[in-house]
Amino acid sequence: MSDVRVIKAALLGAGTVGSGVYDILQWQKDEMPKKLGAVVELKKILVRNTKKPREGMDSSLFTDNWKEILDDPEIEIVIEVMGGIEPAKTYITEALHAGKHVVTANKDLLAEHGKEVLDAAEEHGCDLMFEAAVAGGIPIIRPLKQCLAANHLTEVMGIVNGTTNYILTKMTKDHMEFADALALATELGYAEADPTADVEGYDAARKVAIMASIAFNSRVTFSDVYTQGITKITAADIAYATEMGMVIKLLGVARNTDTGIEAGVYPMLIPADHPLAGVNDSFNAVFVHGDAVDDAMFQGRGAGKLPTGSAVAGDIFEVARDIVAGSTGRINCTCYKNLRIKPVDEVQNRYFMRMEVEDRPGVLAAIASVFGNNHVSIAQVIQKSVGEGTAELVIITDQVEERHFKDALLVMNEMSIVKEIPSVLRVYAQSE
Amino acid sequence: MSDVRVIKAALLGAGTVGSGVYDILQWQKDEMPKKLGAVVELKKILVRNTKKPREGMDSSLFTDNWKEILDDPEIEIVIEVMGGIEPAKTYITEALHAGKHVVTANKDLLAEHGKEVLDAAEEHGCDLMFEAAVAGGIPIIRPLKQCLAANHLTEVMGIVNGTTNYILTKMTKDHMEFADALALATELGYAEADPTADVEGYDAARKVAIMASIAFNSRVTFSDVYTQGITKITAADIAYATEMGMVIKLLGVARNTDTGIEAGVYPMLIPADHPLAGVNDSFNAVFVHGDAVDDAMFQGRGAGKLPTGSAVAGDIFEVARDIVAGSTGRINCTCYKNLRIKPVDEVQNRYFMRMEVEDRPGVLAAIASVFGNNHVSIAQVIQKSVGEGTAELVIITDQVEERHFKDALLVMNEMSIVKEIPSVLRVYAQSE
Numbered sequence: 001m002s003d004v005r006v007i008k009a010a011l012l013g014a015g016t017v018g019s020g021v022y023d024i025l026q027w028q029k030d031e032m033p034k035k036l037g038a039v040v041e042l043k044k045i046l047v048r049n050t051k052k053p054r055e056g057m058d059s060s061l062f063t064d065n066w067k068e069i070l071d072d073p074e075i076e077i078v079i080e081v082m083g084g085i086e087p088a089k090t091y092i093t094e095a096l097h098a099g100k101h102v103v104t105a106n107k108d109l110l111a112e113h114g115k116e117v118l119d120a121a122e123e124h125g126c127d128l129m130f131e132a133a134v135a136g137g138i139p140i141i142r143p144l145k146q147c148l149a150a151n152h153l154t155e156v157m158g159i160v161n162g163t164t165n166y167i168l169t170k171m172t173k174d175h176m177e178f179a180d181a182l183a184l185a186t187e188l189g190y191a192e193a194d195p196t197a198d199v200e201g202y203d204a205a206r207k208v209a210i211m212a213s214i215a216f217n218s219r220v221t222f223s224d225v226y227t228q229g230i231t232k233i234t235a236a237d238i239a240y241a242t243e244m245g246m247v248i249k250l251l252g253v254a255r256n257t258d259t260g261i262e263a264g265v266y267p268m269l270i271p272a273d274h275p276l277a278g279v280n281d282s283f284n285a286v287f288v289h290g291d292a293v294d295d296a297m298f299q300g301r302g303a304g305k306l307p308t309g310s311a312v313a314g315d316i317f318e319v320a321r322d323i324v325a326g327s328t329g330r331i332n333c334t335c336y337k338n339l340r341i342k343p344v345d346e347v348q349n350r351y352f353m354r355m356e357v358e359d360r361p362g363v364l365a366a367i368a369s370v371f372g373n374n375h376v377s378i379a380q381v382i383q384k385s386v387g388e389g390t391a392e393l394v395i396i397t398d399q400v401e402e403r404h405f406k407d408a409l410l411v412m413n414e415m416s417i418v419k420e421i422p423s424v425l426r427v428y429a430q431s432e
Numbered sequence: 433m434s435d436v437r438v439i440k441a442a443l444l445g446a447g448t449v450g451s452g453v454y455d456i457l458q459w460q461k462d463e464m465p466k467k468l469g470a471v472v473e474l475k476k477i478l479v480r481n482t483k484k485p486r487e488g489m490d491s492s493l494f495t496d497n498w499k500e501i502l503d504d505p506e507i508e509i510v511i512e513v514m515g516g517i518e519p520a521k522t523y524i525t526e527a528l529h530a531g532k533h534v535v536t537a538n539k540d541l542l543a544e545h546g547k548e549v550l551d552a553a554e555e556h557g558c559d560l561m562f563e564a565a566v567a568g569g570i571p572i573i574r575p576l577k578q579c580l581a582a583n584h585l586t587e588v589m590g591i592v593n594g595t596t597n598y599i600l601t602k603m604t605k606d607h608m609e610f611a612d613a614l615a616l617a618t619e620l621g622y623a624e625a626d627p628t629a630d631v632e633g634y635d636a637a638r639k640v641a642i643m644a645s646i647a648f649n650s651r652v653t654f655s656d657v658y659t660q661g662i663t664k665i666t667a668a669d670i671a672y673a674t675e676m677g678m679v680i681k682l683l684g685v686a687r688n689t690d691t692g693i694e695a696g697v698y699p700m701l702i703p704a705d706h707p708l709a710g711v712n713d714s715f716n717a718v719f720v721h722g723d724a725v726d727d728a729m730f731q732g733r734g735a736g737k738l739p740t741g742s743a744v745a746g747d748i749f750e751v752a753r754d755i756v757a758g759s760t761g762r763i764n765c766t767c768y769k770n771l772r773i774k775p776v777d778e779v780q781n782r783y784f785m786r787m788e789v790e791d792r793p794g795v796l797a798a799i800a801s802v803f804g805n806n807h808v809s810i811a812q813v814i815q816k817s818v819g820e821g822t823a824e825l826v827i828i829t830d831q832v833e834e835r836h837f838k839d840a841l842l843v844m845n846e847m848s849i850v851k852e853i854p855s856v857l858r859v860y861a862q863s864e
Binding site: 278 | 452456457459460463466467563569570571574575578579580581582583584649707710722723724725726727728729730731732733736738739741742743745746748749750753754757758759761762763766768
C-alpha cells in the first residue's frame with residue numbers, strides 16, 4: 001500500500017458538516033485505497049479562528065488564509081462546507097480557475113449562481129459535485145443525473161426541509177398549534193434562532209431550484225420558485241385535512257409541463273396513502289415521476305453532521321475516482337434546454353379554502369356562483385355551524401389555474417356574507 | 433450535430449425488458465447528444481426467431497447469430513436482457529473478452545457468477561453495469577457503490593419481489609388466504625405460471641446476494657442466502673400481526689455483523705410505522721443503514737417493461753459517458769473483503785410462533801419453561817381459547833440465536849400438550 005496515490009484536499013469550514021466530513025474521512029482511511037485506488041488526505045482546513053480548539057480535529061491543518069490553499073498546487077480538491085453565498089462563491093470560482101475540483105454542500109450558492117460555477121468547472125475540465133446540497137444524506141442528485149438519465153422526468157417534488165416537517169408532524173400527531181410546535185423545534189435544536197428561511201419555504205425553494213434544473217435539464221433559480229410558508233397553518237386546517245383523509249406537508253413541487261416549468265413550495269394537502277404522507281418528523285423525501293421509471297421515491301435524513309457528511313464524502317470519493325481514471329469533468333452542467341418558467345398565475349392546482357360565513361340559507365349558493373363565474377369547479381364542501389350566526393365552510397376545488405381562483409377570492413373578500421377567509425391551501429393532484 | 437459520436441450497441445433479447453430498452457433509446461435519441469456527447473444506436477438485436485414480428489421494432493436489426501455481434505468490432509456495448517444463466521453467461525464473458533462493455537439486468541447470473549464476470553470486465557478494462565438486476569427501476573446499485581461509498585453499511589434490506597408483496601398486501605388489506613391471493617396475482621399477470629421462484633423467496637434471495645456483496649464489499653452468492661417462502665402464511669397470522677401493530681412482509685435482509693454477514697429472505701413481522709411497512713402492492717423498496725447516512729430508503733417499481741428499461745438505459749448512458757470520457761472500467765468489482773457468511777443457526781432474530789395447545793392451567797408455564805431452558809426470552813404472549821379444549825397461543829420472543837430457538841421448538845413438538853405449531857415467523861428488530 002506504500003505506493004498508493006495520495007490526493008490532497010482542503011476543507012473550507014469546520015462547523016457541523018465540516019466536522020462530519022473530517023470524521024468520515026478518518027474512518028474511511030484504510031478503506032479508501034481499496035475503494036478508490038487512492039487516499040484522500042486533508043492538507044488544510046480553512047477556519048475563521050485558527051486558535052479555537054475543535055474537538056477531534058488536527059489543529060495543525062487550520063489556516064485562516066484562503067490563498068494558502070488556492071496557491072498550493074498539491075491540493076487537488078476543495079471541499080466547501082461554509083454555506084452562504086460569499087465568500088464561498090469567490091473561493092469556489094477561484095479554485096475552479098486554478099484547476100481544482102470542488103465538492104460543495106452549498107444550496108444557496110447553487111440555487112442562485114449554479115450556472116456560473118458549473119460553467120467555470122466545465123471551462124477548466126474540473127469536477128463540481130453537490131450531492132449534499134439537496135436533502136442531506138439522501139442520494140438524489142446522482143440518481144437524477146445518472147440512474148434516471150434515460151427518462152423524460154415530468155415531476156420532482158418532496159419534503160426537503162426537516163424543520164418544517166417536524167413542526168407539521170407535531171401539529172398533526174399531537175394537535176399542537178404552529179407557535180407551540182415551532183417553540184418545541186427551537187428547543188430541540190431542529191429550528192434556528194431565526195427560523196424564517198425554514199418556515200417561509202425559502203430553504204426548500206433553493207432545493208427545488210436545484211432539483212428542477214437537473215430533472216428537467218433547464219436552469220431554474222431560487223427567484224423562479226414561488227414560496228408560501230407554513231406560519232398560518234392552524235390546528236383547525238389540519239383537523240379538516242384529517243377528516244378528508246389527507247395530510248398537510250410543506251412540499252417543494254416542480255413540474256415540467258408542455259407550457260413551461262412550474263416550481264413552487266407550499267403547504268399542501270396530500271392523500272394520507274401517498275408515500276410522502278408517511279414521511280414524518282425531520283425526515284426528508286424526494287418523489288420523482290418519469291416516463292420510463294414511473295414513480296420513485298428517495299427517503300432519509302435531510303440534515304445533520306453525519307448524514308450530510310455522508311453525501312459530501314461520497315462526492316469526494318467520486319472526484320478521487322475521476323482523478324484516478326483521468327475522467328474529471330465527466331458530467332457537469334446538464335442544463336442544455338432553455339424552458340420557460342411558468343408564472344404562478346398559470347399554475348394549475350386544486351385548492352382548499354376555509355372560510356367563515358353568515359350561517360343562513362343561500363350563502364353556499366352565493367359562494368358557489370362566484371366560483372362558477374370564475375371557472376372554478378367545486379369538488380367537496382364541508383359546512384359546520386360554529387354558533388353566533390357563523391358557519392365554517394371548507395371547500396376543495398377541482399384543478400384550476402391560479403389566476404381564476406384568485407379572481408374568485410377577490411370577489412369573495414368583498415362579500416358581506418363572508419366574515420373571514422383564514423386559510424387558502426393547495427391540494428396535491430397527480431400530474432397527468 | 434452531424435459530427436456527434438455514434439456508439440453502436442447490440443441488444444440480446446427482445447422480450448418485455450428488451451422492448452422497453454428499445455423504446456426508451458428511441459425516445460431519447462435527440463436528447464443523447466446533449467446528455468452524453470454521443471448517440472447510442474442499436475445495430476443488432478439477438479432473438480431466437482428472426483421471423484417473428486415484434487411490434488415497433490426494426491426487424492432488419494434481428495439476428496439469431498451471436499457471432500455476428502461478437503465479431504463486429506463496431507459494436508461497443510452489449511445489452512443482455514435475456515435472463516437465465518446460459519447462454520447469457522457465455523455471451524457476456526465472450527463480449528468482455530472481446531473488449532465490449534456490458535449492461536445486464538440478469539440477477540440470476542450476477543448472484544451466482546458475479547465474481548467471474550466482474551473479473552473478466554476488470555481484466556479487459558470494460559464496464560459491466562447491472563442497475564436493473566435489483567429492484568427494477570429503483571436506483572440502488574449506483575447509490576450503494578457511489579453515493580453511499582463513504583459509509584460503513586451495516587444493514588441493507590428490502591421488499592425486492594413485487595409478486596409476493598402484492599400477495600401479502602391482498603392478504604392484509606382484503607383478508608384473503610394465500611391461495612386466493614396467488615390466484616388473483618396469476619390472473620393479473622403479476623405471478624408467473626410457475627410461481628416457485630417468487631413465493632419461495634429465491635428471486636428475492638438473488639437480489640439480496642447482489643445488494644449485500646456491494647453494500648458490504650464482500651462476495652455473497654445466492655447459495656449463501658437462507659430462504660423461507662410465504663406459502664404457509666395464513667390470514668390468521670396476519671390478523672395477529674395486525675393486532676400487535678405489525679405487518680407481515682417478505683423481506684430480504686442482509687447484515688454486516690462483527691461475526692460475519694447474515695443474509696436471508698423470510699416473511700417478517702415489522703412495526704406498522706416502519707417505512708417498509710407502507711410499501712404495498714407490487715412496489716419494491718430497499719432500506720439501508722450506514723454509520724454516516726443513518727437510515728435511507730429507496731422505493732419504486734421493481735419490475736415491468738419501462739421501469740426496468742429505465743435502469744438498463746441509465747446504465748447504457750453511463751457506459752456511453754465512460755466511452756466519451758475514456759474512463760471505462762472506472763468502477764468495477766468492489767468486493768475487496770472476504771468476510772465470513774454466518775450460518776443461519778447463528779443468526780439472531782426475534783420469533784413469532786402460533787401454536788395450538790391444550791386449554792388447561794399450567795400449559796403456558798410448561799411452554800415458558802422450555803423456552804427458558806433454551807435461553808429464549810418471551811416478549812409477548814396472546815392466549816385465546818378456540819373451543820374443544822384447545823387454546824391458541826401466540827408468542828413473540830426477544831432476540832435469540834436461531835439454534836436456541838430451534839432447540840426449544842424440537843422439545844415443544846414432542847410435548848403432548850402441544851397439538852400443532854402452524855406458524856413460526858421472524859420479527860424484525862433494528863440492528864444495534
